[in-house]
Amino acid sequence: MSTSRRSAGLLLFRIVEGVGERDVEVLIGHMGGPFWAGRETAAWSVPKGEYGPEEDAETAARREFVEELGVPVPPGEWMALGESRQRSGKTVTVWALEAELDVASVVPGTFSMEWPRGSGVQREFPEMDRFAWCTPELAAERLIVGQRVFVGRLRAQVLGTAASPDA
Structure with missing residues (x-):
């Protein structure tokens, strides 16, 4: 029997008032480690991680x-x-939570990997190396493609707008 990989995450958002309109901003993180260094487009993620059958999403x-x-989770x-x-x-699987968070207070977790590959040297890297509050449009550019849908769903629920896969 094969089990598919599953991840779960929490997308913080805040309501912002623009010129004549209301919208949301979302908190996303740039993925850490050498593979993502120097990349911006499709290199950000909702804070999330894998879980097994012994844990609920x-x-x-x-x-x-x-x-x-x-x-702590607000x-x-x-x-x-x-x-x-x-x-x-x-x-x-993602949930949203309306909350404020000062990104300067974040202390990212780390992971270890052999770097450079084949060197036998283990190095530690932050799981996410920076965080930012983003407009839906900027989030759609920065988020990896499979997670962009969550911003559209959030806007649809909070603002009553039509959800689109990219914003």
Whole structure:
């Protein structure tokens, strides 16, 4: 029996008032490590991570938020944004939470990998090396393709706008 890989995450958002219109900004993180260094487009992610059959998705999303940002999950009501299957075949489940977070307070978790490859040297890298509040348009450019749908779903739920895959 084959089990598919699953990830869960939490997308923080805040309501912003623009000139004559209301919108959201979302908090996303740039993926750390040498593969993503120097890349901006499709190199950012919702704070998320994998989980196994012994853990439910919401618990995994909470755990991964704390691991990746190094701060507690803010209080508030979680809003389900559903699932999306990424190109890698992984299924990602995301919730949204309206909250403020000062990105200067973030202390990202780390992972170890052999770098350079074949060197036998293990190095530590941040799971996410920086975080930013982004407009839906900027998030659509920065997020990896399989996660862009969550911003559209968030806007549809919060603002009552039509959800599109890219914003």
